[in-house]
Amino acid sequence: MAWQWFHRLGSPRWFYEKTSPWLPWLTVISIALIVTGAVWGLAFAPADYKQGNSYRIIYIHVPAAFLALAGYYIMAISGAVGLIWKMKLPFMVMKSAAPIGALLTFISLVTGSIWGKPTWGTWWEWDARITSMLILFFLYLGMIALQQAYQQRDTADKSSAILALVGMVNIPIIYKSVDWWNTLHQPATIKFTGKSTIDPSMLYPLLIIVIGFYCFYALVLLLYTRVEILRRENRTQWVNDLVAKSK
């Protein structure tokens, strides 16, 4: 009984049907939160006394970087679940997480670079935080490439799950890079334990847009996974029925 939900979770059809009603909610919530956080951060949060207005890039740079990392966890954990319990659905989630993570890592690198120019006087520095994020970007690209490298679906899934797990080594390096090395990148300003080193007037819009990005990530991951489910199950009766009904 207790394990029934776990087995159901492995069923692509069950997942597809259960997640349908979530989509409009997630769309509305994530757009509302992102727009609120961005407008607040751009127009109503006070300017930074040192950096002036360029710091307003924080409101997209930080949430994109958070999700680039969180997305990697999701990808690697789904890969592990797929390998261990030999389930189909986790591999579809893993495959869908790769392009989303790649684009979010790209956003955090580009916005960081644009922020660096007026703040540090350079677009790019081979600093520990920035370099480890670049490696994360290449890991995501490697996942996408590996998925397409094999004819056999099963082989592609298993080998990219192993790549995702090996790449986990990079994650603590990214987190700790600002503490271990003397980096140009500033250390963490938001702390879950202890006092954050950012004023509440700047922190609230940041928290709002971070939550907005999490909801947006959930939405987009569902959308990509659902397309992947349809593609892989295209010979099953339930997908054929869906197609017939959509005419």
Place this chain on the structure above:
Amino acid sequence: MKFQFESFADFIAMNNHGPYVWAAYGITFIALTYLLVSPVLQKKAFFKQQQKLQKLAQSNPDGQGIE
């Protein structure tokens, strides 16, 4: 909470940081829009392709010439 700029022109200029801030927000907006629209279009394309296959199967019930 108050508007931090003297005028709308000031808001756009952002004290000479305007190009940086707006470029960062612009790129992010385009990227997020792509993430949202791309799976929706892929799903549409999938249904279109499958409908074609179903039609083909109906006009050729023995399945000859398919696969």
